[in-house]
Amino acid sequence: MQICRLTLHQLRRFDAVELLPQAGVNLLTGDNGAGKTTVLEALHVMAYGRSFRGRVRDGLIRQGQEALEIFVEWDQKREGLDDQRRRAGLRHSGQAWNGRLDGEDVTQLGNLCAALAVVTFEPGSHALVSGGGEPRRRFLDWGLFHVEPDFLGLWRRYSRALKQRNALLKQGGPPRMLDTWDHELAESGEPLTRRRMAYLERLQERTITLAAELAPQLGIHSMVLSPGWRRHDVSLADALLLARERDRQAGYTSVGPHRADWSVGFDAIPGREALSRGQAKLTALACLLAQAEDYAMQRQQWPVIALDDLSSELDRTHQARVLERLLAGPAQIFITATETPAALAGRTDINRFHVEHAQVVAVP
Numbered sequence: 001m002q003i004c005r006l007t008l009h010q011l012r013r014f015d016a017v018e019l020l021p022q023a024g025v026n027l028l029t030g031d032n033g034a035g036k037t038t039v040l041e042a043l044h045v046m047a048y049g050r051s052f053r054g055r056v057r058d059g060l061i062r063q064g065q066e067a068l069e070i071f072v073e074w075d076q077k078r079e080g081l082d083d084q085r086r087r088a089g090l091r092h093s094g095q096a097w098n099g100r101l102d103g104e105d106v107t108q109l110g111n112l113c114a115a116l117a118v119v120t121f122e123p124g125s126h127a128l129v130s131g132g133g134e135p136r137r138r139f140l141d142w143g144l145f146h147v148e149p150d151f152l153g154l155w156r157r158y159s160r161a162l163k164q165r166n167a168l169l170k171q172g173g174p175p176r177m178l179d180t181w182d183h184e185l186a187e188s189g190e191p192l193t194r195r196r197m198a199y200l201e202r203l204q205e206r207t208i209t210l211a212a213e214l215a216p217q218l219g220i221h222s223m224v225l226s227p228g229w230r231r232h233d234v235s236l237a238d239a240l241l242l243a244r245e246r247d248r249q250a251g252y253t254s255v256g257p258h259r260a261d262w263s264v265g266f267d268a269i270p271g272r273e274a275l276s277r278g279q280a281k282l283t284a285l286a287c288l289l290a291q292a293e294d295y296a297m298q299r300q301q302w303p304v305i306a307l308d309d310l311s312s313e314l315d316r317t318h319q320a321r322v323l324e325r326l327l328a329g330p331a332q333i334f335i336t337a338t339e340t341p342a343a344l345a346g347r348t349d350i351n352r353f354h355v356e357h358a359q360v361v362a363v364p
Helices: 036-048 109-113 133-147 151-171 175-214 236-242 244-250 277-299 316-327
Strands: 002-011 014-019 025-029 068-078 081-092 097-101 104-106 118-121 220-226 261-266 304-307 333-337 351-356 359-363
Touching: 002 036, 014 359, 025 036, 036 068, 036 081, 036 109, 036 118, 036 304, 036 333, 097 109, 104 109, 118 277, 133 151, 133 175, 133 261, 133 277, 151 175, 151 244, 175 220, 175 236, 175 277, 175 316, 220 277, 236 244, 277 316
Parallel strands: 025 333, 025 351, 118 304, 304 333
Antiparallel strands: 002 014, 002 068, 068 081, 081 097, 097 104, 220 261, 351 359
């Protein structure tokens, strides 16, 4: 994927700005607070439906404005055919949204997000490893969402059944109705879990290889899924039945794929609780780049890579290793920094932009 135009309206400091990125590295420099990260946030919103800093209503819309608008135009490879020019637009008030994709209205935000693939490494990415289980589930599901076309329907089926079962538990619903939703949860939850396990096994090999190249001191040796119930002992249907009385008292479903998690195994580090912040960042980066490489292998094209505040997140050695790996491939890369990273100094094959006074200006 190669983005050729990005237009922002009413995002944080920006009134209106247009960026015309090129293939390869697009470096955005500027002082702290100039708005560099906002450009990457816009890409993230189009690919995930939210900023990596939080929800749209949490300060992303410019103060005093009703809604933000983002427009992205990009070229997408098609096997055996010429590249396809695609266009997507989103208007979001923080509560309601309107989207268009290739000239047609979009009724589900997920369908809009499925069009543009962006893998983002930013200051909060360490939470993928050191935070709670939700970002790790989102990580797995994002990858499956993009490489397996029918996964979204399966995920939605499970989510609907979970919502219905939780409502019944709170209301004290009759057993026969709970039986119905237990069946639906099991019918969708078991294959959903099998997809997650297969995907994580595939990512494991790439992550171990990447980590050995980028940060060999980590000693990553495995990635293991905890499915959300004792899968080796009982089926999901049986687990739901066994937990029913406990769930009635609690008012929510305590077992199932929505409780899943995964962990990284290290040679000399006992677990994620013992990781330093720097080690967590490097582990998360290895996982994210492995996901990008898997996407490229499965879809025969690279996702867009966005690296926010790279110089402050990684030391020079690790910056150089990451950029050397990425520059060897065909991915379009967006990097923000207060100044040119040492690993890019002197290069003439990168596209430079300067962000200042709520404007983005191409640097000749």
